[in-house]
Amino acid sequence: MNRKFITVDFSNGVDSFSIKLYSKFTCIFGLDSGKGKSKLLVDLLDGLVDKSCSVTSDSDIKVRIIDNVDLDDITSIKERRIYVLDEPTSANSKDLLEIYNTDHLFIFICRSLPFKNEYPYHNIYHLNMTDTWYTVSEGNLRMYKYPVPIDTIVTESYPDRSEHELVSKYFPNIIAARGRDRVEKVLRNLTGNVLALVDLGNIGRAYRILCKRCKDNENLYFYDYQAFEELLYYAPLLEQLPPVDSVDIFKYTSIETYYEDVLSLRTRSTDFEYVHGKPLAKPFLERHNFNAVFNSDVGKLLFTLLLNCGNMSKAEVYLRAQAGDKFDLLPTVAVADCKTKQDCDMLLQSLNVLN
Amino acid sequence: MLNIIWGRENVPEDLKPKVYLASPDFFELYKKPEWFSDPFVQEFLMAIDGTEVLFEEALKDYKGRGISTMMISTGCKTLCCVYFHPERIFYGSLMGDNCMPFLLRIADKQDITLVFEHCVIFEEEHYVNHVIMNNGKRICNGDDFDDSYAVWVEEKNREDYIERVCASGL
Numbered sequence: 077m078n079r080k081f082i083t084v085d086f087s088n089g090v091d092s093f094s095i096k097l098y099s100k101f102t103c104i105f106g107l108d109s110g111k112g113k114s115k116l117l118v119d120l121l122d123g124l125v126d127k128s129c130s131v132t133s134d135s136d137i138k139v140r141i142i143d144n145v146d147l148d149d150i151t152s153i154k155e156r157r158i159y160v161l162d163e164p165t166s167a168n169s170k171d172l173l174e175i176y177n178t179d180h181l182f183i184f185i186c187r188s189l190p191f192k193n194e195y196p197y198h199n200i201y202h203l204n205m206t207d208t209w210y211t212v213s214e215g216n217l218r219m220y221k222y223p224v225p226i227d228t229i230v231t232e233s234y235p236d237r238s239e240h241e242l243v244s245k246y247f248p249n250i251i252a253a254r255g256r257d258r259v260e261k262v263l264r265n266l267t268g269n270v271l272a273l274v275d276l277g278n279i280g281r282a283y284r285i286l287c288k289r290c291k292d293n294e295n296l297y298f299y300d301y302q303a304f305e306e307l308l309y310y311a312p313l314l315e316q317l318p319p320v321d322s323v324d325i326f327k328y329t330s331i332e333t334y335y336e337d338v339l340s341l342r343t344r345s346t347d348f349e350y351v352h353g354k355p356l357a358k359p360f361l362e363r364h365n366f367n368a369v370f371n372s373d374v375g376k377l378l379f380t381l382l383l384n385c386g387n388m389s390k391a392e393v394y395l396r397a398q399a400g401d402k403f404d405l406l407p408t409v410a411v412a413d414c415k416t417k418q419d420c421d422m423l424l425q426s427l428n429v430l431n
Numbered sequence: 432m433l434n435i436i437w438g439r440e441n442v443p444e445d446l447k448p449k450v451y452l453a454s455p456d457f458f459e460l461y462k463k464p465e466w467f468s469d470p471f472v473q474e475f476l477m478a479i480d481g482t483e484v485l486f487e488e489a490l491k492d493y494k495g496r497g498i499s500t501m502m503i504s505t506g507c508k509t510l511c512c513v514y515f516h517p518e519r520i521f522y523g524s525l526m527g528d529n530c531m532p533f534l535l536r537i538a539d540k541q542d543i544t545l546v547f548e549h550c551v552i553f554e555e556e557h558y559v560n561h562v563i564m565n566n567g568k569r570i571c572n573g574d575d576f577d578d579s580y581a582v583w584v585e586e587k588n589r590e591d592y593i594e595r596v597c598a599s600g601l
Contacts, residue, residue, distance in 0.1 A: 107552075109506025109527035110480040118502075163505060165548060166453040166522050169439065169596045187524045188549035191593055192584065257585035260577065281584050284550035285577060 079302070080325055081198075083134045084158060084183065086116075088123060091209035097158070097181055098302075100329050101195040103280065104185045104203050104212070112205040113185045117143055117162040133158055137181070150175045156326075158183065165190050181326055189280060194330045196302060197276035200283060215283065218290050220271055220297035222380045227268035232256045232275065239273050239304040241356055243378075245363065246386040257282065263289040263296060270296045271381070277302030277331025299378060305335035307375045308350065309342065313359060313368040317342050364404050364411075367396070394420050432562040433538035435523070435570075436546045437583035439601040440592070442520070450546065450601055451512075452522040458508040462500060464488050466511055475533040480504050506530040513543055523547040535561040546601075550580050 081096040095102060106113045120141045123129025131139045139158045142149055150159060151174050160183045164172060172190040175182075185203075189195060200215040220226075228249045231240040235252040244250045253259040259274050260282060270293065272286075279286065290296050301307050308314070320338040328334040339350045348357045360369055370379035383393055391414040396403050398420070405427060414420045436442055442450055451457045464487035466472055476482045480503055481493025488500045506526040513521055514537050523545035526534065531553055537543060539561060555573055557563065563570045565579045586592055 106527050108479075108529040110504040110529070111527070114505050115502070163455075163525060166455075166525060169599060169601060173593065173597055187527075191596060192548075192586065255585070257581060261581060264574065264577070281550075284552065285580065288550075288552065288573075288577070 079198075082137065082158070082181070082326075084139055085130075085132050085134075086120065086210070087130050087132075088119070088209045089128055089130075091206070093210055093212045095183065095201055095212060096198065097183070098196050098198050098325075099277070099331050099334070100181055100326055101189055101193055101280070102181075102183045102199040102201070103189060103195055104183060104201050105215075105283075106185070106187055107202065111203055112210060113203055114162055115205070116203060116210055117141060117160070117185060120160070131160070150180060151178055153180070156180055161185065176329075179327065192281045194278040194332075195280040196331050197279045197283065197298075198302075200280070216287050216290065217276075217279075217283075217298045218294075218296060219300045220377060220381075222377055223384070224295075224297065225269055225385055226271045226297075226381060228266060229271045229273060230259060230262050230266070231273045232259050233304070237353075237355070239307075242360060242369070243273065243382070245361060246366065246382040246388065248387045260285045260289055263293070266293065266296075268295060272296065272298050273301075273304065274298065275303040275332045276300065277306070277335070301374050303332040303335045305332065305339045305350070307372070307378070308356075308360065308369075309335055309339045310372045310374045311360075311369045312372055313365055314342065314348060317346060317348070364406075364408055367401065367403060389414075391415060391417075391420050395424065398424055432542045432564055433535060434542065434544040435563065435565045435579075436520070436544060437565065437580065438548055438596070439546050440595040440599045441583075442546060442599060442601060446520060446544070447600065449518065449544075450520045452546065452601060454509040454512045454521045454525055455505055457512050457516075457519075457521070459501065461516070462488075462511065463515075466515055467500065469514075471514065471533075471536075472511060475510055475530070476503060476507055478533070479507050479510075479527075479529050482507075510534065510537075513537055513545070517541045517543045520544045520546060523551065524549045526551075528552045531557065535563075538562070550577075550584075 079098060081098045084095045085092050104113060120129055120131060121143055131141060133139050137156050137158050141160045156179050158181045162185045164184055165186055165188055176190055197215050201212040204211050228251060229243060229247050230251045230253055232253050233240045234254050240252040251262055253262045256274060259272060263272060320341045323338050325334045336352045343350045348359055359365055392411055395406060395411055399406060410423055414423055467484045467487055473484045476484060482503060483491045485491055490498050490500060492498045509521055509525045510530055510533055524547055531551060535557055558570055558572050570576045570579060
C-alpha cells in the first residue's frame with residue numbers, strides 16, 4: 077500500500093532495529109516492566125556520546141534522544157525534529173501540551189500517550205532485549221487474511237453511517253458499535269468469526285483492551301486500514317480526480333482526520349463529495365460500483381470477502397468473475413434477473429462483455 | 432485495597448498534594464539503603480528485573496553485572512515508592528502488567544491509591560482475591576474493569592478534556 081512513512085534506525089554498530097513513523101506519535105509500548113525500555117534510552121544517550129550508537133532517519137529530519145521532558149529543548153527548536161522520549165506522561169500536563177502542539181514528531185517510550193492522544197496501530201512497537209542490542213516487534217492484534225470466512229462484521233460507526241452504510245449493502249450480519257470507544261464492548265460477547273472494521277490509524281488508547289478481546293476470541297480479526305476514509309480515498313472510483321499531495325500527514329495527530337481532510341478536499345464539488353458525519357455520496361453506494369469502490373490495495377481483502385461471503389447471489393458473483401471490469405456495463409435489472417449459469421452466459425454473450 | 436483513579440484530571444482536590452506522578456524522581460530523592468534489605472523488595476526485583484540484591488544498594492543484574500539501584504526498571508522503582516510510601520499517590524502507568532501481582536500484595540496490607548492512564552491487565556483471579564476499587568465501587572471482574580476504563584477513555588469533548596487535564600495542575 078502506498079502509505080507515507082519515515083524510517084528511524086537505531087544501531088549500536090553490531091545490530092540495529094528500525095521503527096516506521098506513520099504520523100506524529102509513535103509508541104514503544106511496554107506490556108511488562110524490566111524489558112529494557114528505560115535502559116534503551118540510557119544506552120542510546122551513552123552510545124551517542126561515545127559514538128558507539130547511531131540513530132538516523134531516512135528523511136532529512138534529525139532525530140534527538142532526550143531523557144526528560146525539557147520544554148526549552150523541544151519548543152525552542154522550530155525546525156521539525158524527531159524526539160525520542162521516555163515516559164513523558166509522568167511530566168506536568170501543561171508542559172506536555174506545549175510539546176504536543178509543536179510540529180515535531182515523537183517516539184514515546186510509554187504505556188499511554190499524553191492526553192489520550194491517538195496513534196496508529198502501525199506506530200505501536202514492543203521492545204525486547206537481546207544479548208547484543210534490542211529488537212522491536214509490531215502490535216498484537218490479529219489482522220484479517222482471506223479465506224477466513226466471517227460470520228459477523230462490527231463497525232465503529234453508527235448505523236447507516238460511514239462504513240456501516242456501505243458494507244451493510246453487501247454483508248447481512250453487521251453490527252454498528254456507535255463509536256470507536258464502544259467497539260470493545262460489542263466485541264466482548266461475540267463468538268464465531270468476527271471482523272472488526274475500526275480505524276487502525278486511531279487505535280492507540282484502545283489497543284490494549286482490543287488485545288484482550290483478541291485473547292478472549294481467537295476468531296476475532298481486524299481489517300488493516302488506517303481509516304474508512306483511506307479506503308474511500310484510494311477507491312478506483314475516484315481515480316479521475318487529482319490526488320491531494322499538499323497536505324502533510326505528519327502535522328496530524330489523528331490519521332483519521334488526515335484522510336477525512338484529503339478525501340473532503342479531493343471530492344469537493346463533485347458527485348463523490350465526502351462530508352464527515354453525513355451520508356455517503358450515492359456513487360459509493362451503487363451496487364454496480366462495488367468493484368470501483370473496493371477493488372484497491374486498501375480494499376482488496378474486503379472486496380474478496382464481500383464477493384465470496386457477502387449477500388451477493390451466486391449469479392452476481394459468477395458475472396463479476398466473468399466480466400471483470402466490464403461488469404459495470406451490465407444493466408442492474410438484467411443481473412438481478414439471472415438465476416442460472418445459462419442465464420448469466422447468455423447475458424454476457426448478448427452484451428459481448430466476456431473477459 | 433487498591434483504589435484506581437482513571438486520569439489525573441479526576442484526582443480529587445484534597446488528594447492532589449499527595450500525588451507524585453514522576454516516581455523515578457521520587458525514588459531518586461527518597462530511597463534508602465535499607466529498602467533493599469526487605470525480602471519483598473528483593474522478591475519483586477528478581478521476578479521483574481532478574482536483579483539480585485547483593486548488599487543494600489549494590490545489585491547484580493540478570494546478566495551478572497553490578498548495577499546501582501538507579502538502574503532498576505521504572506516499574507520496580509514505582510513499586511518501591513508505593514511500598515514504602517503508601518500515603519502517596521503514584522502513577523500506575525509506569526508499571527507493567529508483571530508489577531500488578533506485587534502491587535496487589537501491597538494493597539492487601541494497606542490501602543493504596545494510584546492514578547492510571549492506560550489499560551492495565553489484571554487476571555480474573557485478581558478481582559476475586561484482592562480488593563480493587565474505582566469511584567467508590569468494587570471492581571468484581573474483568574467486565575467491570577473494562578467498563579470503568581471505557582467510561583474514562585470515551586471522549587465526548589476533547590477540548591474540554593484537555594482543559595480539565597491542564598487545570599488539574601498535575
